[in-house]
Amino acid sequence: METKRHERLLKNFRGLVQTAVADRSAEDQRPIVIMAADEGRFGRLGQVRRAWCAPGIRPESGQQLVREYLYGYVAVAPALGKMSALVLPFSNTQMMNLFLAQVADEFSDYFVVMQVDGASYHTGKKLVIPDNIRLIVQPPRxxxxxxxxxxxxxxxxKHFYNQVFDSLDEVSDTLCKGLKELMDLPDRLTSMTNFPHMRITI
Known part of the structure; x- marks a missing residue:
């Protein structure tokens, strides 16, 4: 059943985009840009992974078990090689409203169709969706x-595996650095995120 839902999204994505923009004002002639958005949790609960080192040397890595987290919010426009990002303390509707407002402002020259998952704060009644954004909810799981x-x-x-952080502020700084690096590499950003179903024009 899940596989069929996934295939349905991929097959019908163009139609979903067309439906999403059908209610916009006739006077709104801004180009449509397809984006994907998601939230990621980052914190001080370390993850140890394999690492390269010189022959004959056994790598050592610290690990911590501190349950402190913050959240990265990202919306990427693969066709443009651009993304919008925020680092926020929580993952909820209030934070999502802040993020959508930022995306709407940064991409004010476009009419945004944004693919998101089905989290409650993407679909709740208190979610404030800006005038130039429409959401498409992807299937569960x-x-x-x-x-x-x-x-x-x-x-x-590149920035978190095998790392130990002294504070949540250090986690925030590291996350901001990693996101900023990608923002400065539009070709890299496009090559990573330009999924086939998003390569459409309306």
Whole structure:
């Protein structure tokens, strides 16, 4: 059943985009940009992974078990090689409203169709969706359909695995650094996130 839902999204994505923009004002002639958005949890609960080192040397890595977290919010536009990001203390509707407002402002020259997962704070009654944004909710249990997952993988691999952080502020600084690096590499960002079903024009 889940596989069929996944296939349905991929097959019908163009139609979902067309439906999402059908109610916009006729006077609104801004180009449509397809984005994917997601939230990732980062904290002081360390993850140890294999690491390269010189022959004959056994690598050592610290590990910590401190349950303190913050959240990265990212929306990526693969066709443009651009993304918007915030680091926020919680994952809830209030924070999502802040993030959507930022995306709407940063991409004010576009009409945004944004793919998100089915988290309650993406669909709740208190969610404030800006005038130039429409949401498409992907099927349950389908993170592989969301391009932002590749951004989380990249940031964690290069900045978080085998690391020990003295404070949550250090986690925040590291996350901001990793996201900023990708923002400055538009070609890299596009190559990581330009999923086939998002390569459409309306």
């Amino acid at each position: 389908s993170p592989q359909l969301n391009a932002v997952e590749h951004i989380w993988e990249e940031v964690k691999e």
